[in-house]
Amino acid sequence: MPAFLLYLVHTLFPPDTRQPTELGADFMILVTGIGIVFILTRYQKWRWLWREWLTTVDHKRIAIMYLIAAIAMLFRGGVDALMLRTNLALPNVRPIGALEYNEVFTTHGTIMIFFMAMPFIFALFNAVIPLQIGSRDVAFPRLNAMSYWLFAFGAILFNISFVIGGSPNAGWTGYPPLTEVAFNPGPGESYYFLSLLIAGIGTTITGINFLVTIIRMRAPGMTLMRMPMFVWSVLTTSALIIFAFPPLTVALALSLLDRTFGSSFFTLGHGGMPMMYVNLFWLFGHPEVYIVILPAFGIFSEVVPTFSKKRLFGYTTMVISLVSIMFLAYGTWVHHFFTMGAGPTVNAFFGLSTMLIAIPTGVKIFNWIFTMWGGRIRITVAMLYQMAFIPTFVVGGATGIMLSVVPADYQLHNSYWVVAHFHNVLIGGTVFGLLSGLYYWWPKMFGFILNERQGKVAFWLFVIGFWVTFLPQYLLGLEGMTRRMYTYPFGFGWHELNLISTLGAFIMGAGFLALVYNIVWSLRYGERDLTGDPWNGRTLEWSLPSPAPEYNFARIPVVHGVDEFWAMKESGDTLANHLRPQDVKTLELPKNTGMPFMLGLSFFVGGFGMTFLWWPIAIFGGLGVVACLLYAAFDYNDKKHLPADVIRHTERSWGRLQA
Amino acid sequence: MSEGMSEHSEIEAVEPGLEFLRPKFEVEGFPWAQVMGYVFSLLLTFAALLLVVYHAMPPILLLAVILALALGQAGLQLGVFMHLREGRGTAWQLLPLGLAFFIAFALIGTSIWIMLFKTGVS
Ligand code: HEM
Ligand SMILES: [Cu+2]
Numbered sequence: 001m002p003a004f005l006l007y008l009v010h011t012l013f014p015p016d017t018r019q020p021t022e023l024g025a026d027f028m029i030l031v032t033g034i035g036i037v038f039i040l041t042r043y044q045k046w047r048w049l050w051r052e053w054l055t056t057v058d059h060k061r062i063a064i065m066y067l068i069a070a071i072a073m074l075f076r077g078g079v080d081a082l083m084l085r086t087n088l089a090l091p092n093v094r095p096i097g098a099l100e101y102n103e104v105f106t107t108h109g110t111i112m113i114f115f116m117a118m119p120f121i122f123a124l125f126n127a128v129i130p131l132q133i134g135s136r137d138v139a140f141p142r143l144n145a146m147s148y149w150l151f152a153f154g155a156i157l158f159n160i161s162f163v164i165g166g167s168p169n170a171g172w173t174g175y176p177p178l179t180e181v182a183f184n185p186g187p188g189e190s191y192y193f194l195s196l197l198i199a200g201i202g203t204t205i206t207g208i209n210f211l212v213t214i215i216r217m218r219a220p221g222m223t224l225m226r227m228p229m230f231v232w233s234v235l236t237t238s239a240l241i242i243f244a245f246p247p248l249t250v251a252l253a254l255s256l257l258d259r260t261f262g263s264s265f266f267t268l269g270h271g272g273m274p275m276m277y278v279n280l281f282w283l284f285g286h287p288e289v290y291i292v293i294l295p296a297f298g299i300f301s302e303v304v305p306t307f308s309k310k311r312l313f314g315y316t317t318m319v320i321s322l323v324s325i326m327f328l329a330y331g332t333w334v335h336h337f338f339t340m341g342a343g344p345t346v347n348a349f350f351g352l353s354t355m356l357i358a359i360p361t362g363v364k365i366f367n368w369i370f371t372m373w374g375g376r377i378r379i380t381v382a383m384l385y386q387m388a389f390i391p392t393f394v395v396g397g398a399t400g401i402m403l404s405v406v407p408a409d410y411q412l413h414n415s416y417w418v419v420a421h422f423h424n425v426l427i428g429g430t431v432f433g434l435l436s437g438l439y440y441w442w443p444k445m446f447g448f449i450l451n452e453r454q455g456k457v458a459f460w461l462f463v464i465g466f467w468v469t470f471l472p473q474y475l476l477g478l479e480g481m482t483r484r485m486y487t488y489p490f491g492f493g494w495h496e497l498n499l500i501s502t503l504g505a506f507i508m509g510a511g512f513l514a515l516v517y518n519i520v521w522s523l524r525y526g527e528r529d530l531t532g533d534p535w536n537g538r539t540l541e542w543s544l545p546s547p548a549p550e551y552n553f554a555r556i557p558v559v560h561g562v563d564e565f566w567a568m569k570e571s572g573d574t575l576a577n578h579l580r581p582q583d584v585k586t587l588e589l590p591k592n593t594g595m596p597f598m599l600g601l602s603f604f605v606g607g608f609g610m611t612f613l614w615w616p617i618a619i620f621g622g623l624g625v626v627a628c629l630l631y632a633a634f635d636y637n638d639k640k641h642l643p644a645d646v647i648r649h650t651e652r653s654w655g656r657l658q659a
Numbered sequence: 660m661s662e663g664m665s666e667h668s669e670i671e672a673v674e675p676g677l678e679f680l681r682p683k684f685e686v687e688g689f690p691w692a693q694v695m696g697y698v699f700s701l702l703l704t705f706a707a708l709l710l711v712v713y714h715a716m717p718p719i720l721l722l723a724v725i726l727a728l729a730l731g732q733a734g735l736q737l738g739v740f741m742h743l744r745e746g747r748g749t750a751w752q753l754l755p756l757g758l759a760f761f762i763a764f765a766l767i768g769t770s771i772w773i774m775l776f777k778t779g780v781s
Contacts, residue, residue, distance in 0.1 A: 243762050279770055330762065334773060342776045 011612060012164050014186070016099065021083070026163050055592040057141040058550055062148050063126035064445060067438075069152060070120035071516075073111050076159065078512055080108035082505055085469075089502040091490040101486035102169035103188070107162065109172030110192065113288070114199055115155045117426070120434045121295040122151070125210055125234055127445050131541035131548060132228045134219025134557050139212040141590040142638065147202040147209065149600030154199030157607050161191040165612065168192035171484065173281055174255065176266040176274040181259045187611045193256040194607040198600075200249050207241030210234055219540070221559035225319070228539045228562075229312060232319055233298025236326040237291050243330070244287035251280035260610065275340055282333040290329040293425065294322065296433020297364060300386045303440050304368050306535050307383040308375025311563055314367040321360030328357045338409045347406045354404035361397060365390060380535070381455035385436035388463045392428030396421060399474065414484075417477025420470045427466055435462070435515075443529035447546045451526055454518040461511030468504025472497035538566040543574060545654045551642055554651050555583050579651060580658050587642045595635070599628040696739030703732045 040046050053061060083104050087094050096104065126144070130137055138144050161167045165187040170178035179189040214235045218227070227235075254265040255277060264270035266277040305312045312318065334342065334350035368390065377383065399421040403409050412418060443449045476497050481488065488494055533542040540557060541548075543565045561567055568574045606621020608614075651657040707725045710716065716724065737743045743752065 243759070247766070273774070276770075276774060279773060283766060283770070330766065331769075342773045346773050346776070 014166055017163060017166055019100070021096070021100070022163055029163065050594070051592070054597050055145075055594045057145045057590045057592055057596075059126045059130055059138050059141065059144060060445070060548060060550075062144055063123045065148060065152070066119040066123035066126060067445070069155060070116050070123055073116040073119070073155065074512065077108050077111040077116050078509060080104050080111070082509055084108060085502040085505040087486060088488070088498050090499065091488055091492075091495050094487040096486070098486045099169065102171075102484070103162075103167035105484060106168050106171050106192070107158075110158065110168070110196070112426070113172060113292070114196060115151075115158065117292045117430055117434070118199075118203060119151060119155075121237070121292060122147075122206055124295060124299070124434070124437050124441065125206070127441055128541055129210060129213060129231060129234055130217070131444070131544060131552060132231055132539050133214060133217060133222060134540050134553060134559065135213065135217040136552050136556075136587070137217075137590065138209050139217055140209050142593060142596065142632065143205050143209050145593070145596035146599055147206040149596045150202030150205070150603060151199045153600035153604035154195045154197075154202065154607075157198065157604055157611075158191060158195035161188060161195075165191070173278075173285070174252075175281070176255060176258070176272075176277050177268050179255055179259065180267055190256065190259060190611040193252045193259070194611055197249060197252050197256070198603045198607055200245055200252070203241060204245045204249075207238040207245070211238040211242065214238070219556050219559050222564075225316070226559055226562050226564070229301035229315070229318055230295075230298035230539075232322055233294045233301070236322045237294045237298075240287045240291050240294070240326055240329060244284045244291065247280045248284035248288075251277050251284070256610075260613070275337075278337050278340065279333075282336040285336060286333040287329045289422075289425070290325060292430045293433075294325065296389075296430050296437075297322070299433045299437035299440070300368055300389065301364075302539065303382045303386050303436055304371045305563070306440075306537050307378045307380055307386075308372045309378075309536070310371055310375040311538070311566075312367070313370040313373075314363075315562060317363055318367055321363045324360045325357060328353060328360070332357065332404075335404050335409070338406050339413050344406075351404050351406045351409075355401055358397060358401055365394065380439070381450070381452055381459055382436045382440040382535075384456065384459050385432045385439070388459070389428060389432040389436070392424060392432065392463075392466070396424030396428050399424060412477060414482055415477040416473045416481045416483060419483050420473035420477060423466075423470050423473075427470075432462075435459075440535070441541075443534045443546050444532075444541055444544075445547060448522060448526040448528050449534055450518055450522045454514065454521060458511050458514035458518055461507055461514055465504045465507030465509075465511055468507060469501050470504070472501045472504075476501075533565075538563040540565050543568065545656070549647075549650050551587050551589060551647060554579055554647055554656075578658070579656055581648055584644045584647050584651065584657075586644045587647065588639050589642050591638050591640045593632075593635070593638065595628050595632050599625060599632075602628055692739055696735055700732055700735055703728050703735070 040049060053065065056062065083096060084101065087096055087101055094101075126138070168174070168188040168191055170184065170189055170192070174189065174192055177183055179192075181189075214227070214231055254263070257263040258265055258267055258272070264272040266272050266274045268274060301312055301318060331353040332350055334346060335354045338347050338351070368386070379387075399417070403412055403418065403421060439450055439455055476494055479492070479494060479497075481492075481494050488498075529546040532545040534546075535542070540559075543557070544552065557564070565574075602621050602624025604621070605624060606618050609616070609618030609621055648657060707728045710721060710724060715721065737756075743756075
């Protein structure tokens with residue numbers, strides 16, 4: 001028996017997870033875990049947690065759970081970033097060694113993309129889309145909950161790798177042969193493949209769910225060309241997800257087979273082709289960057305008209321550019337591996353297709369500027385992020401176009417120029433967009449407004465920190481510093497710029513703390529949103545109380561044009577003015593279910609078993625998955641009725657029901 | 660009793676055009692087609708796996724056979740699980756399906772084009 005325990009300890013906590021940072025993390029996790037369990041037990045909140053949250057199928061609650069996860073992951077990824085930057089602050093200091101540096105940048109990149117940016121966009125999809133299209137829910141509410149739990153348990157599986165068994169260390173791209181079991185034994189890379197596979201299933205389902213929702217669940221009268229622009233951006237994003245995630249799934253699954261069952265799809269020996277992995281990964285990877293940027297474009301297209309008090313300039317060209325970006329996004333992936341040497345024709349083709357994307361993107365930038373032109377601009381936090389986004393994204397886009405020039409890329413590839421470029425678009429585009437959306441829709445999600453003054457402090461810290469961090473990195477790239485270095489010697493002339501960059505990273509860290517303070521403070525003292533329309537909005541979500549009731553619309557509105565709610569307000573004809581008691585009907589809503597949670601848990605158990613090659617546990621998890629799916633397939637009792645009287649009562653308490 | 664009846668008649672009808680979202684198991688009975696489709700897709704998959712693992716034929720022939728199995732698999736998935744045979748809204752289904760085929764072939768074709776350089780190198 002002791003031998004067995006010894007084996008367990010050695011496998012779960014091998015020597016390289018017993019370093020100060022890891023032990024610190026262990027301690028933190030333990031303390032937080034005990035704290036949460038204590039609080040839940042002390043206040044008898046377990047039932048509440050299960051009934052109201054873990055089993056919910058309400059898109060608005062799922063949105064909140066996505067948001068909490070995204071902010072937690074932003075914290076984790078941010079701490080990783082600070083560790084990386086600390087290591088590079090001065091030559092040869094290296095508080096962390098080469099191996100650990102590899103683990104930290106892998107974790108940072110993977111978490112930021114898959115477990116921060118993705119859930120953050122899904123939080124806003126869920127919070128906003130059904131309300132904007134005048135619908136009571138998404139098309140498949142249970143699948144929606146399944147998506148969330150697959151994401152959540154995938155994220156947990158990835159996160160425990162740091163303290164249990166060892167982290168992945170082959171970069172967020174996970175190229176072979178770095179991930180081959182011969183060169184990279186231990187559970188790290190298996191964690192990476194399995195957690196991304198599990199979360200990826202959830203993401204694919206989300207794509208399908210929102211595509212169907214937008215195509216089939218719009219309120220009567222809302223033709224495609226009357227949809228708010230955020231809805232258009234989510235429609236194109238969903239289409240991107242549906243076609244982009246399968247290549248990733250294939251690449252990850254085949255790599256996992258290579259690692260686990262000794263096949264040789266991507267191995268160096270036995271006729272494997274590692275470069276095919278690279279091809280498949282970026283077949284997903286380039287659409288992925290548009291998956292995280294298009295929703296940000298959509299958010300700005302909502303924020304700008306609202307705070308400029310003007311309708312969006314060039315609606316039709318905005319739609320055309322979104323759709324053409326969607327198609328072009330599939331045709332550029334080789335620009336991530338020009339240096340593989342596929343030849344001048346291939347490289348020229350993909351260099352050109354990359355440059356083409358600048359055209360529709362430029363159209364959008366000009367349209368936002370023209371929307372602001374002559375408008376009555378209100379400088380709110382949401383608007384500030386949009387105004388910081390335009391110059392930042394233009395620089396990020398321009399440096400990207402420079403990378404698409406093949407001969408230039410041969411020089412810049414894998415240098416800090418690339419690190420600066422992709423942070424420029426990921427932070428300046430995606431993160432600014434998401435934060436803008438966060439401040440904009442926060443009242444709708446939670447019923448109170450985030451304090452604007454504190455929000456502005458956080459904003460300035462973020463933006464200044466961002467430029468201080470990443471501008472020097474362009475220069476470092478030009479001076480030859482390569483990506484993924486864990487340290488550098490004195491005398492290369494890199495130390496001043498690196499020190500400045502690290503300083504900037506800590507300013508951004510302060511920005512994050514200010515954001516959290518802003519949220520916590522506003523939770524207690526923030527101004528309540530009693531009207532449901534704090535910003536004088538233009539689209540249907542603002543016609544509802546904040547937060548919207550479970551059924552969203554007591555009566556589904558009829559839409560006559562773009563910016564329907566604005567038109568309603570102009571004519572004094574809002575939804576609330578017209579709702580008579582007899583208009584309210586008993587509604588059929590989806591019933592809560594524990595199945596999605598159990599399904600995620602089963603995937604987690606199975607994934608954990610496969611990571612350590614503990615087959616009984618893996619099989620147990622697999623059986624759990626099958627059981628959950630069977631249960632879901634034959635559970636016919638999945639609807640509940642919300643009586644008309646309850647709805648009338650709710651609406652009356654908001655003063656939205658005519659006598 | 661009449662109370663309950665009137666409550667029920669108050670239930671809002673499903674939006675026009677969305678009736679298909681309601682499950683219709685009651686009328687359709689046990690989903691034999693799906694179960695058999697599932698079994699057959701497993702059979703096709705394992706057939707391909709075994710042929711490859713045991714090098715059952717010369718490579719070119721092997722490629723041809725697993726390609727044929729893959730086409731069979733795709734047809735099965737489309738026919739049984741992707742509602743291709745159901746009459747309603749066919750036009751709506753053909754458009755995205757055509758798009759899917761286009762994207763799939765474009766991506767596979769360009770991938771082959773990209774990776775061809777290996778034949779010149781090795
Ligand atoms: C506080 C802000 C951030 C800082 C200071 C920061 C810093 C860094 C650093 C130092 C690296 C490693 C570079 C190297 O050694 O090659 C890195 C890599 C990376 N970062 Fe960030 N980062 C930040 C935010 C983000 C965000 C918001 C995202 C995505 C949404 C992101 C995505 C990535 C990716 C994908 C990599 C590449 C990882 C790899 O090489 O596998 N980062 N970042
Ligand atoms: Cu790309």
